[in-house]
Amino acid sequence: xxxxxxxxxxxxxxxxxxxxxxxxxxxxxxxxxxxxxxxxxxxxxxxxxxxxxxxxxxxxxxxxxxxxxxxxxxxxxxxxxxxxxxxxxxxxxxxxxxxxxxxxxxxxxxxxxxxxxxxxxxxxxxxxxxxxxxxxxxxxxxxxxxxxxxxxxxxxxxxxxxxxxxxxxxxxxxxxxxxxxxxxxxxxxxxxxxxxxxxxxxxxxxxxxxxxxxxxxxxxxxxxxxxxxxxxxxxxxxxxxxxxxxxxxxxxxxxxxxxxxxxxxxxxxxxxxxxxxxxxxxxxxxxxxxxxxxxxxxxxxxxxxxxxxxxxxxxxxxxxxxxxxxxxxxxxxxxxxxxxxxxxxxxxxxxxxxx
Amino acid sequence: xxxxxxxxxxxxxxxxxxxxxxxxxxxxxxxxxxxxxxxxxxxxxxxxxxxxxxxxxxxxxxxxxxxxxxxxxxxxxxxxxxxxxxxxxxxxxxxxxxxxxxxxxxxxxxxxxxxxxxxxxxxxxxxxxxxxxxxxxxxxxxxxxxxxxxxxxxxxxxxxxxxxxxxxxxxxxxxxxxxxxxxxxxxxxxxxxxxxxxxxxxxxxxxxxxxxxxxxxxxxxxxxxxxxxxxxxxxxxxxxxxxxxxxxxxxxxxxxxxxxxxxxxxxxxxxxxxxxxxxxxxxxxxxxxxxxxxxxxxxxxxxxxxxxxxxxxxxxxxxxxxxxxxxxxxxxxxxxxxxxxxxxxxxxxxxxxxxxxxxxxxxxxxxxxxxx
Numbered sequence: 160x161x162x163x164x165x166x167x168x169x170x171x172x173x174x175x176x177x178x179x180x181x182x183x184x185x186x187x188x189x190x191x192x193x194x195x196x197x198x199x200x201x202x203x204x205x206x207x208x209x210x211x212x213x214x215x216x217x218x219x220x221x222x223x224x225x226x227x228x229x230x231x232x233x234x235x236x237x238x239x240x241x242x243x244x245x246x247x248x249x250x251x252x253x254x255x256x257x258x259x260x261x262x263x264x265x266x267x268x269x270x271x272x273x274x275x276x277x278x279x280x281x282x283x284x285x286x287x288x289x290x291x292x293x294x295x296x297x298x299x300x301x302x303x304x305x306x307x308x309x310x311x312x313x314x315x316x317x318x319x320x321x322x323x324x325x326x327x328x329x330x331x332x333x334x335x336x337x338x339x340x341x342x343x344x345x346x347x348x349x350x351x352x353x354x355x356x357x358x359x360x361x362x363x364x365x366x367x368x369x370x371x372x373x374x375x376x377x378x379x380x381x382x383x384x385x386x387x388x389x390x391x392x393x394x395x396x397x398x399x400x401x402x403x404x405x406x407x408x409x410x411x412x413x414x415x416x417x418x419x420x421x422x423x424x425x426x427x428x429x430x431x432x433x434x435x436x437x438x439x440x441x442x443x444x445x446x447x448x449x450x451x452x453x454x455x456x457x458x459x460x461x462x463x464x465x466x467x468x469x470x471x472x473x474x475x476x477x478x479x480x481x482x483x484x485x486x487x488x489x490x491x492x493x494x495x496x497x498x499x500x501x502x503x504x505x506x507x508x509x510x511x512x513x514x
Numbered sequence: 515x516x517x518x519x520x521x522x523x524x525x526x527x528x529x530x531x532x533x534x535x536x537x538x539x540x541x542x543x544x545x546x547x548x549x550x551x552x553x554x555x556x557x558x559x560x561x562x563x564x565x566x567x568x569x570x571x572x573x574x575x576x577x578x579x580x581x582x583x584x585x586x587x588x589x590x591x592x593x594x595x596x597x598x599x600x601x602x603x604x605x606x607x608x609x610x611x612x613x614x615x616x617x618x619x620x621x622x623x624x625x626x627x628x629x630x631x632x633x634x635x636x637x638x639x640x641x642x643x644x645x646x647x648x649x650x651x652x653x654x655x656x657x658x659x660x661x662x663x664x665x666x667x668x669x670x671x672x673x674x675x676x677x678x679x680x681x682x683x684x685x686x687x688x689x690x691x692x693x694x695x696x697x698x699x700x701x702x703x704x705x706x707x708x709x710x711x712x713x714x715x716x717x718x719x720x721x722x723x724x725x726x727x728x729x730x731x732x733x734x735x736x737x738x739x740x741x742x743x744x745x746x747x748x749x750x751x752x753x754x755x756x757x758x759x760x761x762x763x764x765x766x767x768x769x770x771x772x773x774x775x776x777x778x779x780x781x782x783x784x785x786x787x788x789x790x791x792x793x794x795x796x797x798x799x800x801x802x803x804x805x806x807x808x809x810x811x812x813x814x815x816x817x818x819x820x821x822x823x824x825x826x827x828x829x830x831x832x833x834x835x836x837x838x839x840x841x842x843x844x845x846x847x848x849x850x851x852x853x854x855x856x857x858x859x860x861x862x863x864x865x866x867x868x869x870x871x872x873x874x875x876x877x878x879x880x881x882x883x884x885x886x
Contacts, residue, residue: 219816219819220820223819223820225816226809226812226815226816227866229809229812229813230810230813263820265823297813297866301817301864301865302817302820
């Protein structure tokens with residue numbers, strides 16, 4: 160067979176698979192190129208910072224501290240330090256600072272200000288040093304008094320390797336849902352019609368999702384064992400973390416299964432699931448905290464339910480926070496999982512009608 | 515009256531009437547068209563980085579306003595947002611005491627030049643001759659002028675000082691001075707020479723003068739109709755390097771400023787001076803950069819509010835607004851004439867100081883001080 164014949168065969172093959180090729184050669188590159196707009200800064204410029212203004216602090220004193228932070232972050236006013244610290248643990252803010260009540264007193268020559276960051280928020284540790292440096296130099300240049308800005312780390316300083324353990328586990332769960340589950344379904348396509356004789360397609364799919372969710376216990380235990388062996392202080396078996404991972408898998412597994420059935424187990428469906436996998440990896444704030452991203456990407460991430468699953472896994476496993484702390488977030492992820500059953504059911508109905 | 519005489523009378527009346535109408539039409543046609551409003555940018559050569567106008571008549575109407583204006587014109591250069599012209603030494607504003615120059619005859623002064631270079635001049639609309647200007651400049655500093663004639667325009671050049679040229683007699687155009695307001699170019703030799711080239715092209719109906727245009731002209735037009743209007747193109751080299759926000763601020767492209775008198779009811783009754791409203795437009799590369807500039811200006815306001823003990827000033831400070839519209843930041847201030855100087859200079863002095871803020875080199879500084 161000559162090269163020309165082979166090339167002609169390839170061309171004919173391409174014409175038959177035009178949809179898949181368009182997906183791989185146009186949509187996928189377009190999505191990746193377009194995603195570049197979501198990355199704007201190397202250092203976080205808009206990370207939310209809690210500025211606590213007590214009752215004895217004037218509006219002008221608060222404004223000066225907020226203005227100093229605004230050059231390098233996004234100050235958010237808090238009335239109580241307890242609320243600010245709670246949000247620090249929940250990654251809603253990345254630093255907490257209290258406005259010194261005597262900042263505006265011309266009689267006072269020196270004031271101290273403490274910027275508190277979370278020791279578990281490893282990626283923010285270095286940027287926070289820069290933040291403190293900028294704030295200190297700005298205030299000392301502009302004010303007539305000496306302002307001593309200190310950085311305080313709440314809890315122990317966690318190593319990056321330890322910080323990333325829950326992140327990698329979540330990545331495994333997402334990959335399991337969007338890559339391995341559709342692959343497994345496609346392999347069993349021929350058996351489905353036989354199974355439907357004895358039971359409903361809904362039951363078959365529900366069993367599959369339940370089995371794979373249970374199967375997640377294996378990587379969970381592996382990660383936990385590695386964490387113990389490495390001496391990481393990470394509680395991956397915390398109930399809130401386990402619940403968040405399971406709900407994430409159910410939601411994403413339902414989406415992936417819906418896509419698989421809707422595409423008739425075709426290549427396009429598998430490629431679309433890969434695209435969804437990248438989307439969830441990119442927009443769940445897995446590795447870097449959400450405060451690191453551009454305002455546009457941050458707004459998107461704040462609307463993605465799996466982001467809250469990640470926050471729950473991180474909060475429960477790294478900080479040993481009780482499950483009740485994450486009740487609303489877990490409830491939101493559960494609702495998301497339930498909602499994703501609707502497209503799944505619709506795709507199953509369509510599949511049955513076609514069959 | 516016989517029919518012939520009647521016809522003759524009617525014909526005569528019609529002839530007289532027609533003659534009157536024709537004579538009136540001729541008179542109307544011969545009457546010179548009213549002068550067009552003074553448009554400063556029409557005389558500014560292309561390639562300028564900044565262009566600004568001062569309505570000197572309005573400026574002189576209140577000594578407090580003039581103080582405020584002079585200080586305010588400098589405020590941006592105080593933070594090195596641009597390398598502005600040496601306004602304080604302008605003949606129209608502060609002529610030498612021993613010069614026989616009627617400074618009050620100057621109605622408009624237009625500034626133009628290039629950022630960070632000695633290139634710059636001002637176009638003065640005044641009832642001055644070239645000798646009036648050169649004598650005043652010689653009175654300020656001992657300099658001698660040599661004359662150069664180009665297509666009917668005379669340029670008075672000094673070896674190490676400013677040049678002077680009369681560009682227009684103000685009434686009919688052309689190089690020959692006559693009674694009435696004139697347009698004089700006073701400043702750096704190259705800038706005056708370019709201004710003369712523009713005047714030559716303007717006097718030639720077939721030539722197209724190369725005047726400032728494009729975005730800078732549009733930015734200048736955007737400064738509204740204040741008695742001080744200023745717009746400049748941003749040179750990256752002159753932008754301060756703010757820590758972490760520096761790269762964003764480096765993208766500032768154009769700045770436009772206008773000062774208007776806000777005639778309040780109290781001012782109309784004569785019980786209070788009018789407020790001065792200042793609007794500054796800072797256009798940067800994108801909305802995010804504009805946001806950074808707003809943060810810097812906002813920080814200046816916060817620091818000033820905390821440290822000032824002047825209650826009136828605090829009231830004015832609280833009214834200062836910084837609004838981002840697309841990639842343009844609008845900074846609005848309103849103040850009494852006496853307070854404007856303190857308000858605006860204080861605001862910019864209280865801004866977070868950039869890391870790379872260094873004093874200008876002696877060469878540039880000397881050039882800026884060149885009298886004109």
